[in-house]
Amino acid sequence: MDSHLTATVPARDTSFSGKTPSIVSQAAGGGLGEARWETWSTSVVLRLTDPRGLSAARNAVELELATIDRACSRFRPDSEIARVNANAGRAMRVSALLAEALTLALRAAWLTDGDVDPTVGSALALAGYDRDWRLLEQVPAGRSPERSSVNERTHAPTVRAHALCGWRSLMFDSATRIVRVPAGFAIDLGATAKAWAADRAAQAAAQTADCGALVAIGGDIATGGIAPARGWAVHVTDDHRSDHHAPGQTVTIHSGGLATSSTAVRRWRHRGRTLHHIIDPATGAPAQSRWRTVSVAAASCADANIASTSALIRGGGAPAWLARMGVPARLVSHSGRVYTTGAWPADRGRTQIQPAPQPRLRAVDTEQPHLTGEQEPI
Amino acid sequence: MSRLHRINRWLIAGSIALTAGLSEAAASAFSGNSTAKTSATKRSTGATRHSSPSVPSSSSGSVQPPAEAPRRNRESAPTQESAPAQESMPQEAAPAQEAAPAEESAPPVVSGGS
Numbered sequence: 001m002d003s004h005l006t007a008t009v010p011a012r013d014t015s016f017s018g019k020t021p022s023i024v025s026q027a028a029g030g031g032l033g034e035a036r037w038e039t040w041s042t043s044v045v046l047r048l049t050d051p052r053g054l055s056a057a058r059n060a061v062e063l064e065l066a067t068i069d070r071a072c073s074r075f076r077p078d079s080e081i082a083r084v085n086a087n088a089g090r091a092m093r094v095s096a097l098l099a100e101a102l103t104l105a106l107r108a109a110w111l112t113d114g115d116v117d118p119t120v121g122s123a124l125a126l127a128g129y130d131r132d133w134r135l136l137e138q139v140p141a142g143r144s145p146e147r148s149s150v151n152e153r154t155h156a157p158t159v160r161a162h163a164l165c166g167w168r169s170l171m172f173d174s175a176t177r178i179v180r181v182p183a184g185f186a187i188d189l190g191a192t193a194k195a196w197a198a199d200r201a202a203q204a205a206a207q208t209a210d211c212g213a214l215v216a217i218g219g220d221i222a223t224g225g226i227a228p229a230r231g232w233a234v235h236v237t238d239d240h241r242s243d244h245h246a247p248g249q250t251v252t253i254h255s256g257g258l259a260t261s262s263t264a265v266r267r268w269r270h271r272g273r274t275l276h277h278i279i280d281p282a283t284g285a286p287a288q289s290r291w292r293t294v295s296v297a298a299a300s301c302a303d304a305n306i307a308s309t310s311a312l313i314r315g316g317g318a319p320a321w322l323a324r325m326g327v328p329a330r331l332v333s334h335s336g337r338v339y340t341t342g343a344w345p346a347d348r349g350r351t352q353i354q355p356a357p358q359p360r361l362r363a364v365d366t367e368q369p370h371l372t373g374e375q376e377p378i
Numbered sequence: 379m380s381r382l383h384r385i386n387r388w389l390i391a392g393s394i395a396l397t398a399g400l401s402e403a404a405a406s407a408f409s410g411n412s413t414a415k416t417s418a419t420k421r422s423t424g425a426t427r428h429s430s431p432s433v434p435s436s437s438s439g440s441v442q443p444p445a446e447a448p449r450r451n452r453e454s455a456p457t458q459e460s461a462p463a464q465e466s467m468p469q470e471a472a473p474a475q476e477a478a479p480a481e482e483s484a485p486p487v488v489s490g491g492s
Contacts, residue, residue, distance in 0.1 A: 029483055034484070042492050216489065219489045219492045220492070221489050231449065234448075235487070236488075236489045237489075237490045239492075240490035240491065241488075242490055246490075251448035253446075253448050253449075258448065259489065260490050260491055261491055265491040297443075299443060303441045304441075326440075342447070345447070346450075
């Protein structure tokens, strides 16, 4: 699909993998063990029902994440997916791990009719998200993330580019693990791989420590083993970096996963526009959603994340779709009104959308969309 | 008269045989399948080992709901949802938390956009 974002031809700096030194917190209260650290430019939280296994479980989680990073990171030039993208147009055999990640990504595209599309890599790069998030955050205020100083001095040629998306054009044989990315396309597994990593890490932690485990990677939450008697308490809100006093709702889960997608975070300025990372494959540009944040609980964190991302892109059609999927969800409009579907627990004073064939959305339709000071139409 | 009858019979028999032959030839040339067979073929395509983007072989048909829905947390009161804060410019990541003193119950883990 086409997008009408204008891009220069940048010299990319992708040498930073986003790893930072970590500090561990050993106590979480309630008899739980907890470790927190930073990786992939986001936070990781590991909780165990038995603190004695914390060190070994953390090692298992870190090993899992490092393995997935080497296979799936778009920002590492030495990653397997980077090599696949660099060889677009040619067939390549990939590792079993990357094949599993690709299978999940294609399943997500299939389940969501292409809302969650792994071929949005070019669109993300075109929108300026062409490097690790920490590097993007370091761009000074008012500057575009591309090397604007170079462009300003040398008047580098500006090209009109078209972002290519289309998961159906990706050729992948799971039996032989042969993949061929069409020329001009790029794979980005960011929409599914982080949640999938949380699922794998939670299972690894639970098996290693032989107890209940919760792993949260940047707000994508997965559980493994047997949960505490009162369940795992999770506070859903706009930004995973908030504390549990931020506006939102606290719920408890006993199994599966919970994911939150939001257009209110991971925003950046690009050529005078404020953009975010949820790409609508239909336009190749950041989604213009009527929801600012969607939280979904599902049997796995990967499925929860697939549903929450798709709901953001579907906009007004999201409640009916979520109800058809049978997943409990919480949707927050730009004005802050909260809607829930399925068996999501009602919050006091909130509007609940019944899982009827035609959910009542009139209340949402009449609201004025909230625009932040710097948000502009795309 | 009897010769005419005999010729007539031969002509009828011949035309029947010719019709049968032509029908057989046409059936071979333009072979078709029954509705049931067509459906079976489609299903087997979906079950093939070779996954294509349109029909992933190792997928379930929908997003899988949780075994148990989330429950309201009894220990926390709902907080008022507000409009999102004004766009903030990029900042350094907050430092990781130091060890916290033990509490009666653990504070909830935060799930938010990232």
